[in-house]
Amino acid sequence: MSATQAPVHLPPRAPAPPGPSLTDRAWGLIEAIGGVVLLTVRSLRCLLTPPWLSWAPEAVDQAWILIKRCMIPTAISVFVFGYGPVGVEGGLFFKALGQVDRLGSLYSVGAVREYVPWVTGMVVAGVAGTAITADLGARRVREELDALAVMGVDAIRTLVAPRILALMLVLPLLNLVGLVFASLAGVVVELQDHGNFAGYFASFQSGFSTVDMFANVLKTAGFGFLVAIVCCYRGLNAKGGSEGVGRAVNVAVVHSFAAVWLFNFAFNAVYLAAFPGSLSLR
Amino acid sequence: MEASAINRKPPAEGLLTEAGDLVGFAGQAFYYAAGAGRYFAEILRQCGILVVGTTLVICGMVTVVGGECGLFVVYGLRPLGATSFAGLATAICGVREMWGYMFAYVFAAKVGCGLVAEIGSMRISEEIDALESVGVDPMRYVVATRLLAVLMTVPFMYAIAMVFGTIGSYLVVVVELHGVSLGQWIALHFSSQTLGDNLLSIVKVTVIATFIALVGMYYGYRARGGPVGVGAATARSMIVNLVMIHVVGAALTTIFWGRSQVPIGG
Numbered sequence: 265m266s267a268t269q270a271p272v273h274l275p276p277r278a279p280a281p282p283g284p285s286l287t288d289r290a291w292g293l294i295e296a297i298g299g300v301v302l303l304t305v306r307s308l309r310c311l312l313t314p315p316w317l318s319w320a321p322e323a324v325d326q327a328w329i330l331i332k333r334c335m336i337p338t339a340i341s342v343f344v345f346g347y348g349p350v351g352v353e354g355g356l357f358f359k360a361l362g363q364v365d366r367l368g369s370l371y372s373v374g375a376v377r378e379y380v381p382w383v384t385g386m387v388v389a390g391v392a393g394t395a396i397t398a399d400l401g402a403r404r405v406r407e408e409l410d411a412l413a414v415m416g417v418d419a420i421r422t423l424v425a426p427r428i429l430a431l432m433l434v435l436p437l438l439n440l441v442g443l444v445f446a447s448l449a450g451v452v453v454e455l456q457d458h459g460n461f462a463g464y465f466a467s468f469q470s471g472f473s474t475v476d477m478f479a480n481v482l483k484t485a486g487f488g489f490l491v492a493i494v495c496c497y498r499g500l501n502a503k504g505g506s507e508g509v510g511r512a513v514n515v516a517v518v519h520s521f522a523a524v525w526l527f528n529f530a531f532n533a534v535y536l537a538a539f540p541g542s543l544s545l546r
Numbered sequence: 547m548e549a550s551a552i553n554r555k556p557p558a559e560g561l562l563t564e565a566g567d568l569v570g571f572a573g574q575a576f577y578y579a580a581g582a583g584r585y586f587a588e589i590l591r592q593c594g595i596l597v598v599g600t601t602l603v604i605c606g607m608v609t610v611v612g613g614e615c616g617l618f619v620v621y622g623l624r625p626l627g628a629t630s631f632a633g634l635a636t637a638i639c640g641v642r643e644m645w646g647y648m649f650a651y652v653f654a655a656k657v658g659c660g661l662v663a664e665i666g667s668m669r670i671s672e673e674i675d676a677l678e679s680v681g682v683d684p685m686r687y688v689v690a691t692r693l694l695a696v697l698m699t700v701p702f703m704y705a706i707a708m709v710f711g712t713i714g715s716y717l718v719v720v721v722e723l724h725g726v727s728l729g730q731w732i733a734l735h736f737s738s739q740t741l742g743d744n745l746l747s748i749v750k751v752t753v754i755a756t757f758i759a760l761v762g763m764y765y766g767y768r769a770r771g772g773p774v775g776v777g778a779a780t781a782r783s784m785i786v787n788l789v790m791i792h793v794v795g796a797a798l799t800t801i802f803w804g805r806s807q808v809p810i811g812g
Binding site for chain 2: 333337340341344345346347349352353356357360373374377378383385386390391394395397398402405406426493501504505506507508509510511512513514515518521527528529532533535536
């Protein structure tokens with residue numbers, strides 16, 4: 265169409281239906297929190313009561329699917345984040361002090377403590393969490409979940425509990441792979457700033473602490489739990505209609521991002537206060 | 547989990563086709579944006595939706611990440627006995643990097659996914675075909691207006707979010723951890739950033755937000771396969787968005803600040 269077309273006169277828009285009021289939205293939020301807690305309790309009960317290991321095959325399948333989906337996005341994201349914001353910006357301080365060969369300590373502290381866990385958490389929430397919500401939401405709108413209930417199959421035992429376990433297992437593993445890519449990004453920055461490798465690896469090793477590593481794994485397992493429970497809840501409660509599943513995915517990803525960041529902040533505040541020595545640049 | 551409704555070719559070929567299609571769609575969106583001024587009321591309505599629906603959650607999350615910067619900086623500098631320099635690092639951590647990343651994450655989740663769900667449902671319920679049949683070009687009326695609304699809204703929204711990020715850093719560094727006195731923190735925090743830093747940060751975030759909006763509208767516009775297809779497209783847009791955020795963010799950081807100096811020493 266040409267840009268000189270005459271303006272098109274649209275018919276008047278029908279008045280929008282009144283949206284939910286503020287009270288309704290507040291109640292909705294309380295209901296969602298209650299639903300998430302209830303889902304957590306129910307899936308824990310499924311994991312801790314017989315028949316034992318009924319969730320194991322599905323959990324392994326899910327873990328493998330998650331690894332296939334998330335590995336490449338996580339590696340790319342962690343690498344470029346380690347290169348740009350951490351390497352280039354953080355390297356400025358080290359360059360100003362003439363200590364480029366100590367850059368490794370920034371990676372062993374900053375990567376393990378801060379950015380690899382939450383970059384991995386963001387990517388897994390965005391890639392795997394959305395996929396889980398889309399999958400469960402599709403089953404809800406196609407009434408597959410109702411069919412399962414009719415057949416006497418507990419959807420929480422067969423669908424939700426394995427996904428929670430799989431994410432809690434896979435997120436720490438992906439995070440460890442991410443750490444390798446973060447260190448590679450550090451090597452690239454080191455080369456670019458004309459530092460030397462020996463200094464980089466020496467300061468990397470001396471800055472690295474076991475406590476950090478345990479905290480890192482614990483934190484990412486927590487991320488996995490939060491992402492899985494929020495996304496499963498939204499998927500199970502997807503509404504019908506043409507927009508239903510897409511809107512459920514949208515809400516799920518917003519809420520899981522918020523949950524990951526609030527947990528990250530609370531965890532770091534407690535952990536750093538409990539082990540203040542672990543952040544020194546040795 | 548089922549395969550995406552969009553991509554059914556062999557992986558590499560499908561990926562390249564999709565990337566080319568996405569770039570073509572983005573070019574078309576900018577081309578049609580030139581003639582979208584006739585729908586100015588619709589542009590303003592989209593701006594209103596963005597502002598009302600997104601500003602609050604973005605400001606909240608940027609406050610959290612400002613606090614995270616403060617936490618890391620204070621505990622990082624404390625063993626060196628240099629806590630009084632906390633303001634220097636919160637400025638660089640926040641203004642140049644983290645507020646922008648956080649803005650982008652929340653924007654991708656709230657607005658990017660929202661666009662896929664909204665335009666995707668318009669596509670599968672054949673509203674877009676209906677627009678075409680009455681002679682309204684959907685690329686102009688649906689896509690270009692939303693693109694212009696994002697370009698008009700994001701710089702201001704991010705400027706407000708930056709204020710909240712500063713408040714978050716202040717709350718953690720000064721109020722919670724008592725790392726440094728208020729005067730010293732303010733002096734260093736604001737003397738370590740220039741107007742240029744702030745403007746470049748706004749430019750960076752606007753570029754990333756434009757990418758996010760284009761990706762979201764592309765996956766919505768090309769959605770098919772019923773409500774389930776819209777859900778799958780929403781999930782897929784998030785993969786592209788998250789990788790794009792990090793790649794574009796790191797590239798712009800390197801271009802804007804790769805050769806800059808930190809304001810210490812001579």
